Amino acid sequence: MGRLENQVALVTGAASGIGYACALRFAQEGAIVVGFDRHECPDWKAVADAAPKSSYVVGDVTDEPTVEALVRGAVSEFGSLDVSVNAAGITGGGPVHLLSLEDWNRVMNVNATGTFLVGKYAAGAMMDQPGGGSIVNVASIEGVEGTEGGSCYSASKGAVVILTKNMAIDYGRRNVRVNAVCPGFIDTPLMRATFDSPGMAPARERYREEHKLGRFGKPEEIAGAALFLASSDASFVTGHALVVDGGFTAGMRAGVLEPLGL
Numbered sequence: 001m002g003r004l005e006n007q008v009a010l011v012t013g014a015a016s017g018i019g020y021a022c023a024l025r026f027a028q029e030g031a032i033v034v035g036f037d038r039h040e041c042p043d044w045k046a047v048a049d050a051a052p053k054s055s056y057v058v059g060d061v062t063d064e065p066t067v068e069a070l071v072r073g074a075v076s077e078f079g080s081l082d083v084s085v086n087a088a089g090i091t092g093g094g095p096v097h098l099l100s101l102e103d104w105n106r107v108m109n110v111n112a113t114g115t116f117l118v119g120k121y122a123a124g125a126m127m128d129q130p131g132g133g134s135i136v137n138v139a140s141i142e143g144v145e146g147t148e149g150g151s152c153y154s155a156s157k158g159a160v161v162i163l164t165k166n167m168a169i170d171y172g173r174r175n176v177r178v179n180a181v182c183p184g185f186i187d188t189p190l191m192r193a194t195f196d197s198p199g200m201a202p203a204r205e206r207y208r209e210e211h212k213l214g215r216f217g218k219p220e221e222i223a224g225a226a227l228f229l230a231s232s233d234a235s236f237v238t239g240h241a242l243v244v245d246g247g248f249t250a251g252m253r254a255g256v257l258e259p260l261g262l
Contacts, residue, residue, distance in 0.1 A: 132175025184245025212247025
């Protein structure tokens, strides 16, 4: 029996990357998965094969009527909403004196407002269920420490982290757990689009080296962390921002131990 057997899980950003990895892993763990993204998912068949009742909806997390209808539809069709993973996100940034208000709003709307809207309706559904529920927000290590040029992206993910904590406070007595996972740099289409741009190869290598394991993370590794937070194994965990970053935020590696083979 899977760790999410017969539970209903909504996953946003499910077309690719971390969102898709979560959708597939949750389906393999017995969940009925409702995937949601602005784009079609070319690999959704694997999710449906693992969990035949699963469905996929195309829409925008920043559109409140769409999000409300999505959550209400899931509850109406399947009888509950047990898990919500808010993985929809976009990149953006730059030094603020060069950042347009349009770009600031674009990133904040998807990453912060989108997480708020899905959380609003997911928590509303879960708090009225006997079994409560679990919300997992995908933030970032850039939401817990600054990154060069991070600006609007870091601000949006910092908002997700503190929103997570506030929701955990507000809904804990209604048996709704709210946590965040804060990935390091994960090898996804979103990350590759950033680092594959002209002149970014040296920065890519520096970022890779800052992960103390010497590599970027995999979407499946973040899905494993999200599964833990969503499942009953984390029944006494709420309000936590779980850093999954290959040691990126552990501290500086200066190379002084390299002569010792470390």
